[in-house]
Amino acid sequence: MRFDVRVRVWLKPSVFDPQGHAVERALATLGYEGVGRVRIGKYMEMSVEASSEAEADAMVREICDRVLCNPVMETYAYELRLAGPDAAGGGGDGLAKPAGVGQS
Amino acid sequence: MFPGSNCDEDAVKGIRTATGDAADLIWHTADNLDAYDAVVLPGGFSYGDYLRCGAIARFSPVMAAVRRAAEAGKLVLGICNGFQILTESHLLPGALLRNEHLQFRCELVELVVEHARSPFTLAYQPGEVIRIPISHGEGRYHADEAVLDELERAGRVLFRYRQRVNGSLRDIAGILNERGNVLGLMPHPERAVAAWMGSEDGLRMFESMRRFVTDGGLLAAGAGHGAEGGVAHGG
Numbered sequence: 001m002r003f004d005v006r007v008r009v010w011l012k013p014s015v016f017d018p019q020g021h022a023v024e025r026a027l028a029t030l031g032y033e034g035v036g037r038v039r040i041g042k043y044m045e046m047s048v049e050a051s052s053e054a055e056a057d058a059m060v061r062e063i064c065d066r067v068l069c070n071p072v073m074e075t076y077a078y079e080l081r082l083a084g085p086d087a088a089g090g091g092g093d094g095l096a097k098p099a100g101v102g103q104s
Numbered sequence: 105m106f107p108g109s110n111c112d113e114d115a116v117k118g119i120r121t122a123t124g125d126a127a128d129l130i131w132h133t134a135d136n137l138d139a140y141d142a143v144v145l146p147g148g149f150s151y152g153d154y155l156r157c158g159a160i161a162r163f164s165p166v167m168a169a170v171r172r173a174a175e176a177g178k179l180v181l182g183i184c185n186g187f188q189i190l191t192e193s194h195l196l197p198g199a200l201l202r203n204e205h206l207q208f209r210c211e212l213v214e215l216v217v218e219h220a221r222s223p224f225t226l227a228y229q230p231g232e233v234i235r236i237p238i239s240h241g242e243g244r245y246h247a248d249e250a251v252l253d254e255l256e257r258a259g260r261v262l263f264r265y266r267q268r269v270n271g272s273l274r275d276i277a278g279i280l281n282e283r284g285n286v287l288g289l290m291p292h293p294e295r296a297v298a299a300w301m302g303s304e305d306g307l308r309m310f311e312s313m314r315r316f317v318t319d320g321g322l323l324a325a326g327a328g329h330g331a332e333g334g335v336a337h338g339g
Contacts, residue, residue, distance in 0.1 A: 011201075014248075015201065015246060016201075016204060016271070018202055018203070018204050018205065018206050018271075019202065019206065022206060067155070067159065067163075068155070070156055070159070070192065070199055072191070072197075072198060072199040072246065072247065073199045073201055073246055
């Protein structure tokens with residue numbers, strides 16, 4: 001089974017995000033009112049081959065914990081989607097699986 | 105050195121200038137560092153700083169050897185990107201984040217030498233102010249409060265900025281591991297080894313390391329060496 005995986009990684013709430021802060025100020029300068037708490041993170045995609053969804057889930061979680069996310073400063077969330085046989089370009093009929101959210 | 109290191113030659117020259125000792129450049133594929141008394145991880149942009157600074161270098165074959173060297177009590181010095189690699193490798197706690205002002209800063213800064221009991225500061229005076237250049241965009245030290253308190257309590261904050269240069273928590277510029285034989289710092293001592301560089305204050309860091317090694321290089325034994333015993337005694 002092949003799964004399409006989408007991973008988001010962002011700074012923990014307790015960590016100051018100077019990029020988000022700069023963008024927030026820029027938005028205010030442009031006149032957008034009521035916009036706050038801008039946080040900048042990373043978005044990653046990958047394809048995972050596994051014999052079951054549980055196996056894929058375990059592998060992705062380990063990859064996030066070991067490599068993609070540094071838990072000292074970051075947290076993560078990911079979703080798995082069964083890659084359809086003819087699902088070119090995603091958005092297919094695979095089961096949307098909102099999966100694990102990393103430790104906060 | 106890793107693909108993307110760019111301060112490796114400077115480190116070699118700094119070590120040779122300060123100590124007169126030989127220093128070899130070791131490629132990241134090496135898996136044995138047994139021949140060496142000390143290991144320096146140079147600055148630069150290993151693996152393009154992809155993902156996070158030091159995140160990919162951490163998995164280089166040589167890092168297993170660096171870990172063994174650290175466990176054997178050898179001196180390991182991580183400068184700038186080398187510091188980032190050591191935190192990503194969990195040889196040092198915490199992490200280094202984007203500077204709070206988002207600028208890459210390359211300038212001579214003042215540091216306070218917190219104490220002279222470490223193998224890296226034997227030749228300095230406790231509390232001495234030294235001038236060493238920084239050159240980084242991601243040097244804001246971060247760790248949770250409990251870790252910061254423990255670092256302070258155990259005398260593991262070795263260098264502190266005198267000014268707020270990047271937003272580092274508690275102005276931390278360099279820290280030791282628990283045993284005291286691994287140091288990571290963002291400033292570049294190898295860029296302060298000659299008068300024409302604007303400072304020679306980096307020389308004594310390498311001299312300290314040399315003195316420590318030639319005096320027997322035993323931290324765990326503590327009382328037997330150095331001015332006031334090993335840093336493991338804390339305080």
